[in-house]
Amino acid sequence: MEMELQLLPLRWRGLLARISDLLLCRWTCRNCCQKCFDCSCCQTNEDEVEILGPFPAQTPAWLISSQNEDKDGDSDNTISELPPTLEDVSPDRRRSSSDTSRSTHSLTRRISSLESRRPSSSLIDIKPIEFGVIGAKKEIVQPTILRKTYTPDDYFRKFEPRLYSLDSNSDDMDSLTDEEILSKYQLGMLHFSTQYDLxxxxxxxxxxxxKDLPPPISYDGSRQxxxxxxxxxxxxxxxxxKNSKQTGVKRKTQNPVFEERYTFEIPFLEAQRRTLLLTVVDFDKFSRHCVIGKVSMPLSDVDLVKGGHWWKALVPSSQNEVELGELLLSLNYLPSAGRLNVDIIRAKQLLQTDMSQGSDPFVKIQLVHGLKLTKTKKTSCMRGTIDPFYNESFSFKVPQEELENASLVFTVYGHNVKSSNDFIGRIVIGQYSTGAPESSHWRRMLNAHRTAVEQWHSLRSREDCDRxxxxxxxVT
Incomplete structure (x- = not known):
């Protein structure tokens, strides 16, 4: 057969070799003429180094440029484990695996050489983790973890003793039932209802x-x-x-029946974020009104649309006395005319002085130069209300050189026909102001000539103002 192939022309000989490679060598080994899946020549050796790919079809330029440098190679660029030598390979595979081992070893050396030339700077400055070598005792060195050590003093210093102290008087109101609150404080109970109109x-x-409200306490501390x-x-x-409402006063009773209805214009979503506060107060014409107790209920805990009725036990309030009310004023000074203009706009939530009709409040304005009273004016009297609207203007002659020594005293009274007028509250604005809000209002007026400056003021007691x-x- 070989003689016949040699007699054929060279052109036909090459063609037959290609056909034989195409038909036979797809399934037959050219070295031993056996099937490839049975042939030991074509089996993969587990000792051979597996090259992870895929590599490009053409050798990159950077790999070609470094080929000449790798020829001389030094001991630093060699790898610790080399591919199997020719002596370790079986004689039948020595021919086919030698080329593969040689190319594998060469490519591995080039890759290790390039890895050694990479820049060693790290992006994150961290301490490298060092691992020990597994010795005969197979002791593995774990990475070192830096931990802060705490002494017993540091450990217990993190606790706040007041949070863990046993105090019998620090009971949580929310954890007590209405019966327990009633028996503990004995302030009575309040019946009310809520409903939202969509x-x-x-x-x-x-x-x-x-019901069962306690009587007020007298000056000597005893119950009246x-x-x-x-x-x-x-x-x-x-x-x-500030925008509160109040019922009428029920005289001489500890079980009052109010039957009064009030509305608050508020969006539904906003109402769910509010807390309803009901404060029971004892009226005293000759002294400041005293708070008996309170009931607070978050509206998010109830069905506002469906509504409901509740009996709630009263709990003590930190506010022992009722506020006296607020007054809205406007001040304006005209330097050219030397006039100090005062507008009494309105008041709200004034202390009630009349048990049956609320109050009949009016405001008295008095101008004081230094410590001398020079002028007095007053508004009209608003009948039967604690939220009066005045909208009245007054003008005082004050030269600019005397303005820094001037003071305005505003006093709210409740009109009383049978006796002297009932004092409700007072504030002083000017040289001898009664507080920081009053002083701020006066400075704003001085810095804004010919411009009206408005501000709400909380009324104070006579004793606080005189002090x-x-x-x-x-003034009287």
């Missing part, structure tokens, strides 16, 4: 009645009789305590 977008609060018990209820939606302002002592 059609008109307002909240309805109905104060129905109260039922004849001095004159309760009423103030209603507000926290955190807005801090000499101008309050000069």
């Amino acid at each position: 059609l008109h977008n307002y909240l309805i609060v109905r104060v129905i009645e109260a 009789d039922m004849a001095h018990s004159n309760p009423y209820v103030k209603i507000c939606l926290l955190p807005d305590q 801090v302002s000499p101008a309050s002592l000069e």
Whole structure:
């Protein structure tokens, strides 16, 4: 057969070799003429180094440029484990695996050479983890972890003793039932209801009645009789305590029946974030009104649309006395005319002085130069209200050189026909102001000539004003 192939022309000989390679060598080994899956020549040796690819079909330029440098090679660029030598390979495979081992070893050396030339700078400055070599005892060195050691003093210093102290008086109100609160404080109970009107977008609060209210405390600390018990209820939606409402005063009773209904114009979603606060107050014409107790209920805990009725036990309030009310004023100074203009706009939530009709409040304005009273004016009297609207203007002659020594005293009274007028509250604005809000209002007016400056002021008691302002002592 070989003789016949040699006699054929060279052109035909090459063609037959290609056909034989195409038909036979796809399935037959050219070295041993056996099937490839049975041939030991074509089996993969587990000792051979596996090259992870895929590598490009053409050798990259950077690999060719480094080929000449790798020829000389030094001991530093060699790898620790070399591919199997020719002696370790079986004689039948020595011919086919020698070329593969040689190319594998060469490529591995080139890759290790390039890895050694990479820059050694790290992006993150961290301490490298060092591992020990597994020795005869197979002791593995774990990475070192730096931990802060705590002494017993440091450990216990993190605790706050006040949070873990046993205090019998620090009971949580929320954890007590109404019966437990009633037996502990004995302040009585309040009956009320709530419901939200989705059609008109307002909240309805109905104060129905109260029972077993304690009588007020006298000046010597003892309880008075039922004849001095004159309760009423103030209603507000926290955190807005300024826009509150209040019921009428029920005379000489510890079980008052109010049956009064109030509405708060507020969106439904906003109402769910508010807390209903009901404060039961005892009316005292000749002294400041005293708070008996309070009930607070988050509106998010109830079904506002469906509504409901509740009996709630009263708990003590940190506010022992009721606020006297607020007054809205506007000040304006004209330097060219030397005139100090004052506008009494309105007041709200004034202390009630009349048990049956609320109050008949009016405001008295007095100008004091230094410590001398020079001028007095007053507004009209608003009948039967604790939220009066005045909108009245007054003008005082004050030269600019005397302005720094001037003070304005505003006093709110409740009109009384049978006796002297009932004092409600007072503030002083000017040289002898009664507090920081009053001083701020005066400075704003001085810095804004010919411009009206408005501000709300909380009324103070006569004793507080006389203690801090000499101008309050000069007026009646």
